[in-house]
Amino acid sequence: MTTDRAGTSCHACNQLQMDMSLSSPATLKSVADAAGVHLSTASRALDPARRHLIGPDVLQRVETAARELGYRRDMMAAALRTRRTRLVGLAVPDIANPVFAPIIAGLSAHLADAGYSTIVADVGADRARQKRLTDDLIARRVDGLVLATALLEDGAVAALLQASLPLVLVNRVAAGLAVPAVTSDDRLGMRLAVAHLIALGHSRIAHLAGPQQISTGRQRQEGFFAAMTAAGLDVDATSAVAATDYSVQGGEAAARKLLAAHVRPTALAAANDLLAIGALRVLRAEGLTSPGDMSVTGFNDMPLVDMINPPLTTIRIRGNEIGREAAALLLQRIASPGAAPVQRVILPDLIVRGSTAPPRD
Amino acid sequence: MTTDRAGTSCHACNQLQMDMSLSSPATLKSVADAAGVHLSTASRALDPARRHLIGPDVLQRVETAARELGYRRDMMAAALRTRRTRLVGLAVPDIANPVFAPIIAGLSAHLADAGYSTIVADVGADRARQKRLTDDLIARRVDGLVLATALLEDGAVAALLQASLPLVLVNRVAAGLAVPAVTSDDRLGMRLAVAHLIALGHSRIAHLAGPQQISTGRQRQEGFFAAMTAAGLDVDATSAVAATDYSVQGGEAAARKLLAAHVRPTALAAANDLLAIGALRVLRAEGLTSPGDMSVTGFNDMPLVDMINPPLTTIRIRGNEIGREAAALLLQRIASPGAAPVQRVILPDLIVRGSTAPPRD
């Protein structure tokens, strides 16, 4: 620091010290000793919110020492003291499902900006495994929990709610529980899709429904029936077949049942892109084409569905926004746990592509 | 516990206690007090590895108390004492890129089985942001770090390596650094793709290369040239054009340059599925078809590329296996930090679909 040359060589030496210090991280005590102050003083000097209490010369000495030793506060030790880990747990049913990627990205970006890290738990569909992994998150004393796994009737969510741990549901809601949630407007989305098909001239429209124990499946189905009856169109028990899960295979199985109907529909509104793709596969296997023989709509606007054959008309949900909003709600929840829980609904958009067209006849 | 009825009502009451305890979690001390033992005894009784030291009656009392109070060990407090957080950090450049989903899933599943939780940091491509978020992970005292962000020349990796923090690279390697890594065999994969094109009768084959500062981009390009020269085919400076990043847009830009060549190639081997899709888009925009006017191959076998038009011939990397292997390597590294670093290469497969065919002439 005395001359340029000394400054340069000192920089190199600081680098070395930083590297070495990582092997056995510097503690507040070692920084305080190096600066010749008490560790409580060092603690204050290194806290942006409290450094104004410190004299300029002491501040300088502590900062230099911290830099030279490569000090990094142990967030977990601090957490023990402050009772806040700044850790958030996110439970997703299947991290490989492309629907969740933008939600995870939006959520963790917003949380990171607020100084929180996100532990993503890929908890699967098995309830016991879900509970075990969620309990792990709690054992890590996360400051809050975001669940993308909720069922309509969900005892686990009810239990978590009792525990007064800040909790937010994302993408799916639970019925009859006062818990903050951020979802897409599933009813509206499906109504948009069906209205589009009706506008094209379709009247025999079937619904390839999602699992009915999940809010997305249930509400999209409600949207389907609402749109049909509002247009004065026929619906009966065979108009909708529910898939057992949101997967291409699930879509194939359900689509086969729909195709077996005595009067084949001219259009199919699926509750999800993967289901729609399953339906397209079945059509192709049966020697039928889309949109020629049957128009098909999806839901979610997953990556690449614009590139499939035919390009899928679908409902775009704003995953990133949903994730960010969930993060905001959770932060709010952490700040004031007593406040009334709010539920936010993000509006989806209809994206028209090649898989829908007027009916042939 | 004295009568069935008492047992029943006690169950309900335990439930209540469990719920209440979560709001202000039971501590080891409260469990010990309830069981009438010292907290060190309770600690041992609750540790599977040490409970054999405890007398059966005391063990029973502690377990009952723990259950009734809904006790869950504070993993972070334990971490402070044991110097092991059982937390692993994973840095990915873009969590929304579908390539990473199976890797993340495989990694976190294997780690979860070993009692570790994974913090996924979506660090982006900006080096400063990457450093900041990686430093955050270190400040959380993760037991190890997995990086999916390595560049060929990577000062950050070198620095981390010095820090003697268990470190594993996944998907991409850094040049000249003795660091454990798990990747797909990128050279082999591209050779497979090119050999397939040659077998179909192509000889004017171009390479839509990935970013050359990333090992996947470099090695796939090397594989391309190796396969071409091995077959005695012409390559020159215009045979390969590198995209600036792995994206559809990047693929479009690079594909346009390739199409501008004086003699148009009959086949295009892309370094990545997204690049291949970009190329397909450009072909379509130019009024050309695939595979008719040009065969195209991708790399990765992302979800849905089997459904696009034309279905993409590609190289399948085993993402889940790569993730699991990376987890295994990291666990090994944590257990014995001194051992020589090993690099594992997972073999990819050629998946032939509709985007490749013999050349027209």
Next chain:
DNA sequence: CTGAAAGCGCTTACAG
């Protein structure tokens, strides 16, 4: 403005 002390919840030698 700075220091001394208590304590967050746990584990682990050390005694007995």
Next chain:
DNA sequence: CTGAAAGCGCTTACAG
């Protein structure tokens, strides 16, 4: 087999 004590790294009233 169980207890008493120290200490992991930090923050925060409480003094001065």
